[in-house]
Amino acid sequence: MTDAEPTLPLDLEREIFELAARQYPSSIPSFLRVCHRVHTWLESFLYHVLDLDDSELVNAIESRLEYEANEIAALRSRTQGSFLSRFLHWYSPPVVTPTVGKRTTFLKTTTRHIVCTTPDIFFNADTQWQTITRLLRLNPTLFELCVKRYSATVTTSPSGNRKQLPKEMRPTRLTLQFDRDNYGTVDLTKPLFSAVTHLTLLNTAVIDRTPESWAHWMLALPALPALTRLCVTFNIARAIIPHVLSACPRLQAIVAFWWRDPLPRYQREKVLKSPELAAKDALYNAALNKVNMEAFKRRMCSMPDVRVVLVGVPDFFDSWERGARSGNDMWTHVEDFIARKRRGEIDPTTYILDKGEPWV
Structure with a gap:
C-alpha cells in the first residue's frame, strides 16, 4: 500500500493563489508559469491595475x-x-x-485602475500619448484613473498639439498631480469630473498660495454632483478647507496630504544602492511631515470636524499602486479612522492618521 500524493481541493488551491497574488502582486508573473489553470485564475490580477x-x-x-x-x-x-x-x-x-x-x-x-503620465516635450511623446489614450478609451467609465503631470494645456510638439485626456472619460475615482504652478489648468466643470466620487488633487508647488489663488476651486468643488471624498495636498488644504467644510456638507471625508516631490534621479540611484541612506531619508521625511501635520492639527482645533484626516507617506504613487492592487487603499484606512472617531473609540479631535510604513 502506498501513500497517495496529497492534493488540495481546487477551490482552496485557487483561493491560495489569489490571496498570494493580492499580497505579493510582483510575484504574479512567476505564479503564471506554474500551470495553465493558475494562469486562467490570475491573469486578471495582472491587468487589474495598469501602469x-x-x-x-x-x-x-x-x-x-x-x-x-x-x-x-x-x-x-x-x-x-x-x-x-x-x-x-x-x-x-x-x-x-x-x-x-x-x-x-x-x-x-x-482593468479597474490605470495610472499614466501626460507626456511633456520629449522624443516620441505624441505617439506614446496616442497609445495611452487608445487604452483609456477601451473603458471610459473606468473605476479609477490616476494621472501624473496633468495639464489640460500641455504642449508636446513644436506644432502646438495639446495632449488631453479622452473627452469621454468618466472615472469614479480620479487623481490628478500637476506640476508646480499649473494648478490653474484644472477645470472642475469639465465632464471628466461629472461621475467622480473620490477626487485627489496633488500640487507639487513649494510656495503656498493665498486663498484667492484657489477661488475657482472653492466655487467648483461644491458643484461636483457625485463628490463625497476629497484629498488635496497640504498647500491646497490650508487655503480651501475652511470653505469646503461649510460649502460641501455631502463630503464624508476630507484628506490633507503631505508628501514631497519624487527624488531626483541621481539621489534615487544613491538611495537604491544604500539601504542606510534610504532608511535615513525615510526617517527625515516622516519627521518633517509629522512636524507640519502637528501644526495643521493645532489649527484645526479652531474649526473641529471629524471628517478631516491628515495623512503623509513618502511616495504617493507607490502607496496608491499597492493599495489599488491589494484593495487596502488610503480611503479604506481613512473611512475606518473617521468611523472610529464617530463611535467615540478615539478622540474626535485626533486628525493624524499614522499607520506606519508601509501604511497601506
Whole structure:
C-alpha cells in the first residue's frame, strides 16, 4: 500500500493563489508559469491595475490590439461578398463577424485602475500619448484613473498639439498631480469630473498660495454632483478647507496630504544602492511631515470636524499602486479612522492618521 500524493481541493488551491497574488502582486508573473489553470485564475490580477508609465507594457498591449484588429479586418474581407456568405444569408442566420477581439474585451472587463503620465516635450511623446489614450478609451467609465503631470494645456510638439485626456472619460475615482504652478489648468466643470466620487488633487508647488489663488476651486468643488471624498495636498488644504467644510456638507471625508516631490534621479540611484541612506531619508521625511501635520492639527482645533484626516507617506504613487492592487487603499484606512472617531473609540479631535510604513 502506498501513500497517495496529497492534493488540495481546487477551490482552496485557487483561493491560495489569489490571496498570494493580492499580497505579493510582483510575484504574479512567476505564479503564471506554474500551470495553465493558475494562469486562467490570475491573469486578471495582472491587468487589474495598469501602469502605463511602463513603456514595454504599453507597447506589448498595443501590439496585441493591432494584431486583433488586423485579424478581424481580414476575416471581414474574406466573408463579405463571398459565395458562402450569400448562401448563409438565404438559408441560415448571417455569420456574425466580431467587432472587437478577445484581448480587447478582456482589458475592458478586467482593468479597474490605470495610472499614466501626460507626456511633456520629449522624443516620441505624441505617439506614446496616442497609445495611452487608445487604452483609456477601451473603458471610459473606468473605476479609477490616476494621472501624473496633468495639464489640460500641455504642449508636446513644436506644432502646438495639446495632449488631453479622452473627452469621454468618466472615472469614479480620479487623481490628478500637476506640476508646480499649473494648478490653474484644472477645470472642475469639465465632464471628466461629472461621475467622480473620490477626487485627489496633488500640487507639487513649494510656495503656498493665498486663498484667492484657489477661488475657482472653492466655487467648483461644491458643484461636483457625485463628490463625497476629497484629498488635496497640504498647500491646497490650508487655503480651501475652511470653505469646503461649510460649502460641501455631502463630503464624508476630507484628506490633507503631505508628501514631497519624487527624488531626483541621481539621489534615487544613491538611495537604491544604500539601504542606510534610504532608511535615513525615510526617517527625515516622516519627521518633517509629522512636524507640519502637528501644526495643521493645532489649527484645526479652531474649526473641529471629524471628517478631516491628515495623512503623509513618502511616495504617493507607490502607496496608491499597492493599495489599488491589494484593495487596502488610503480611503479604506481613512473611512475606518473617521468611523472610529464617530463611535467615540478615539478622540474626535485626533486628525493624524499614522499607520506606519508601509501604511497601506
